[in-house]
Amino acid sequence: MDYKKYIAEKIKVAGVSADEIAEAIAIPPNTEMGDYALPCFKFSKVLRQSPVAIAQNLAQSIGTDDVIAEVTALNGYLNFKLNKTGLAEATLDRIESEGAKYGSSDIGSGKTVCIDYSSVNIAKPFHIGHLSTTVIGGALYKIYNFLGYKVVGINHLGDYGTQFGKLICAYKHWGKRAEVEKGGIHAVNDLYVRFNSEATEEMEAEAREYFRLIESGDKEANEIFEWFKSLTLAYVNKIYERLGVKFDSYNGERFYSDKMQPVIDELKEKGLLKVSEGASIVDLEPYSMPPCLILRSDGASLYATRDLAAAYYRKNTYDFYKCLYVVAYQQNLHFKQIFKVLELLGKDWAKDMVHVAYGMVSLEDGAMSTRKGKVVWLEDVINKCVEKAYKVIEDKNPDLENKRDIAEKVGVGSVIFGALYNNKIKDIVFSYDKVLSFDGETGVYCQYTCARANSVLQKAKGMQFKTRKPAELLPQEYEVVKCLASFPETVKDAAEKYEPSYIARYAVDLSQKFNKFYFDCKILTAEEESRGFRVRLTEATLQTLQNALSLLGIGVPDKM
């Protein structure tokens, strides 16, 4: 039920529509004031009355009913209190009947959303800089899916460019098949790092030739390349599995290397392509942007060219409602240019392209650099977190079964949660102290709350309750109820703003409210009248928390 709309329908202000009123309805800073509030300042000009008087008049004219228990005027605000037990019953009923689907919706049915995320570079291991795109994209995938959209997850592989010529060159000079097979992706990366520090002029030339050979379909060069590619995918797929993310397409840059001509032709046809300093560009001066480079002076394509081809392909193949690019804000200009070029080409779907930008990750002593070998590998971070979780379990709960599985859930969950808790645009300075912290606003805190709720429910099994209906609600109980009721709205907001952090914040918020309730109100040892309801409230909290965390790719252990 949409309470804002319900309230708006009851309020009559001359010359203001119910929709506008619903839009203006806000949530007061604390529950004692009310559950919803209408600020009346806006109406004072139209009605020629003071906001205080308007609120007072409206308060008297609006009657209470089953839903609205009380209407009061305060300082120019019209405050509404809902019928608490009514809200509690409706919310719990809904969670009980919808279960794992609570919070989902069908608003997206019939619409497809493409999400371009993670986008690994072939032959490079995953470092913590890749964590954000992977988990933000993975969460958006689940969130849109939950809202009924068909989602296409695209791993736009970085599998094109002269660095692959360099890699093959380095392998031919220094590499040994057995060593690479043993050392896997890290051995390949070592070759790349070595090339960047030791390559001679001749080797650079050789590398360019190898890249050309890959392009022209040379058998040996392609075999080595495909081998490196399969090593990379095998490596990252293990990480993807642990993080709970998946993809429907691995079409990367190479896939588009033969699909660019139509875009180039169309740019020419529409008179958008200009030759400048020997290169073919689209002039974006009128939009105060540097030109978008389409072809180099030697005729070769560029990043932008392939991205335009990819956009065409995705529109034709998936007919998307939206196409998201989960890529760091460093590429703001690139995407602004691409989207503008599509607009200039007359594609009305250019407006459906969204760059979901996020902040950079750096180390305490500065930026990371793969070429210099100054990196923190994601796999190491995950492993250390899982190890720490295991030690904590050994310490606190040594008799637990499946300690390894639980440590995996806790450790991995902690890494994901840490990456998703803040607004995505914020820069992050990586520190092990922070990721390994399991106190406060963390994924562990939410998981612990679930385990606690679960423990209560285990003990409640088989108990008989006089009633499961809510009676007069205590403030702590009501806070939990309100929070539970707001989950579906939170999921929609997260999708609309492309902000998984809204879900993470929600999970902490609900956990805090539940813990307060848990601490202040006894559940199993309460009086008979409230025991049944409190158990239901605990069930509903556990269910909702699980739903929220699973949207982030975080598993919930029964015990920990």
Added chain:
RNA sequence: GCUUCCGUAGUUAAAUGGAUAUAAUAAACCCCUCCUAAGGGUUAGUUAUGGGUUCGAUUCCCGUCGGGAGUACCA
């Protein structure tokens, strides 16, 4: 230079233009005969700065200062 993002307790962060700016963390102290102490409680602000719009600005606009990113043949 130009474009763009950011600046909130010691630290890290929250807040569709609304009421008394919300948390966590660090430090100190209190709470396990009662559902897991990975928990709960007590102790912190001139929202960088100067203007503007507004009944009302952390939020929107302009300037200043400080920081990040990008800025033609890499991706």
